[in-house]
Structures are given as structure tokens and as C-alpha cells.
Amino acid sequence: MKKLNIKTIVLYCVVTLFSMVTISSAQGTKEDIKIRMKDRFAKISELKQSGKIGETPLGFAEAVNKEFAQDEEISRLITAENNDRKLLYGIIAKESGTSVEEVGMGNAKRYFQKASDSDYFKTQAGEWKQKKDMMPQKP
Amino acid sequence: MKFIILIIAVGIVVTLTGCWTITVKHQVEPIYITMNVNVKVEKQLNDFFDFEDQGQDGSNTTKDKTPKQ
Numbered sequence: 372m373k374k375l376n377i378k379t380i381v382l383y384c385v386v387t388l389f390s391m392v393t394i395s396s397a398q399g400t401k402e403d404i405k406i407r408m409k410d411r412f413a414k415i416s417e418l419k420q421s422g423k424i425g426e427t428p429l430g431f432a433e434a435v436n437k438e439f440a441q442d443e444e445i446s447r448l449i450t451a452e453n454n455d456r457k458l459l460y461g462i463i464a465k466e467s468g469t470s471v472e473e474v475g476m477g478n479a480k481r482y483f484q485k486a487s488d489s490d491y492f493k494t495q496a497g498e499w500k501q502k503k504d505m506m507p508q509k510p
Numbered sequence: 511m512k513f514i515i516l517i518i519a520v521g522i523v524v525t526l527t528g529c530w531t532i533t534v535k536h537q538v539e540p541i542y543i544t545m546n547v548n549v550k551v552e553k554q555l556n557d558f559f560d561f562e563d564q565g566q567d568g569s570n571t572t573k574d575k576t577p578k579q
Contacts, residue, residue, distance in 0.1 A: 409561045412561065463555065466554065467550045467551050473551065474555070477548065481556070485562070
């Protein structure tokens, strides 16, 4: 009876561990993240163009003001997007031998380069500005 | 006396030369490594977000809306 109990416990532990690994790897592979972000991309772009969400210096999406942050759909989208970005930055950081912050800042820079002039970006001081107002003025 | 002065002079020269070598090494290597990592990260990000350039970008839609002459 004692042996059976130990066997059951060991089996339970193995099954639990296996399912945990399976679940985490299913959510965290680059391809899975890419599929989810691709599905969300059109909506995120639309919100960026309408000036409701912007990019932070650490490479995360954020609502530009409190009113938009309280919108349930926007809030849900931002959370899902940032969760995937966090996972992605972690994977790239591990592969490149750098930090998550470094990857995030690299992505923020990439977003800035690709953004249109009306897109919003958060400055280091925490202020939201449109890209056109952050560019050096031409003489 | 001359011999002692010579030893001290050689000692100073050797010490200074040693310091220069250490300074140069510490300045060059981190820059090289950082650049290498940045390029690697940039490439990985560009590869991952390739779908953004495949006609899904809203800004392209805006461009398409402009009337053709």
C-alpha cells in the first residue's frame, strides 16, 4: 500500500511537471507569439493612428491618456500585446546574450523609425509627444 | 647612484606603459561587444516583425486612399 502511494505521488508530479512545461512552451515560442501579435497588429495600428495608444521608451504599448486607459477593449489589447512583447524580449535577450530592457529599447527605436508623424511616443520624462514634435526642426 | 636612478626611470616607464595598455583594452572591447549585440538584436527584431511590412500596415491603407491622377 505504501509503495502504491509513493508511485502515485511520483506519477502525479511527473504529469503535473509535464503539463506545466507543455503549457508554458505552447504560449512562449516565438512562432506562437508572432501569430498572436500578427492577429492583433491591425487593431493596434488603428489605435495608434487614432492617437489612443502610443509607445514607451522601453518598447511597450500604453494608452495615451486616462480616458483611453479605462476603455475595456483598449486595456485588454494593451495587456495582451505587452504580455507577448515581454515574452518576446525575454527570448531575444536570451538568444543575444543581452538584457530584456536592452531588447525593449531596441524595439522602441524600431517603432519610432517606422512610425508616422502623428504617432505618439512617451518621452523619458513621461510626457506624450507626437513623432513630428520629437524630430529636430529643419532650418 | 646612477644605477639606482636608471632603475627608477625604467620602473616609471614600465609602469606608465602598463597603464596605457590596460586603459586602451578596457575602452575598445565593450564598444565592440555592445555594437555586436545591438546588431544581433536589431536583426532578430526585424526578422520577427516582418509581418508589419506585408501590407497590413494601416499607413499603407491611408496612402492607398489618396486619389490617383
